[in-house]
Amino acid sequence: MSISKIINTGAEFQPFNVANKIKTTNWVTLFTVFISAIYTLLYLFILNEVKVGLFNLAFTISYALGLLFMRFRAITNAKLWFFSVLMLHVWVCTNIFVSKESGFHLFYFLVPSGAFLLFELDQQKEKIALSILATLLFFYCENTLNPDPLIILSSDLNSTIYQSVVFFIMLELVVISAMFNQQIGQHEMQINKTATTDKLTNCLNRNYFFEEGQKQLEIANTNSRPFSLILTNLDNFKRVNDEHGYLVGDEYLVYFANVINHMCKNGEKVGRISGEEFVITLPEYTKAEAEKFANKLNLQIENSPFISSGNKTIFNTISMGIAVRNSSNTIGELVSIADTALFQAKSMGVGNIDIIEQMA
């Protein structure tokens, strides 16, 4: 089983934020299995303490069992299991295997930050309960002498183990912080995408298109450069839905958006401003160039029928209205002019283009 498969255990088909936390939990679990395995090897092969080594191996396996909970989608239980095993393990190390001089109980410091990283935002009870429990256990271990440890360590070995504990805590803190940063970054990207993009076609959504289009238009207005805009409308799209079903209609919209996007290589912005209406900004395009672009798009759609995933062939046409900037417009005004042109194109039948050039 590959590492990425283990990391993704239980995350399949989960919403983005839940999947993120599951993957992080699986990472932390794997990392802890790795650290615990190192101590198992230390007990078995350096200290020659077979009984303690086997005990520690049982804890190492117990951490890994958390992945089984994930596999069966018991997500909260998997997280609670992880922290329970961790706290019990630290307690056994400090109070049975060796003594507090080893510093094993410092691992309790990781519990609050780990709990806040791994549990969901609304799982306050779990986070607070685990943090309080870890604090209490830390003070219990700190103030309890273990007069009869299973392994009596020299002060040098105690010091080595103490330093290894501090090292692993630092390492885990770095890993936890890096994951935290990554989670925040991914969430920001996701929020940004949702706020700006049309989910079906990946074109700009209506609001963001108007923002971006306005920026482009202001540059053109300031520098008195050509600027055109095309409003496209699929002809008789209702019939596509009615004849082939809504899902095929969706596929057609994605196909249409891809055709437009493939033609846009010079900073044009493509937005989906309503169900079957797309709008394209054409910075630096004169009237003739905009017309050429529209004709090319028209031909592309008319000459290449769309074949759906269920092998349905759809021939369709588009109508377009073009607005050409000739004075200081807002993007809203240009879309509205293009809409008038589109209305005129539609009134002539299907597959037509009409163009309105603003007088200066």
Ligand SMILES: Nc1nc2c(ncn2[C@@H]2O[C@H](COP(=O)(O)OP(=O)(O)OP(=O)(O)O)[C@@H](O)[C@H]2O)c(=O)[nH]1
């Ligand atoms: N599949 C799918 N259909 C959509 C979506 N958004 C809008 N529609 C459909 O688009 C169709 C638009 O219908 P109309 O406004 O009558 O347009 P039309 O059939 O293209 O007619 P004309 O524009 O006059 O050529 C309706 O059937 C809507 O349900 C979408 O996201 N997916």
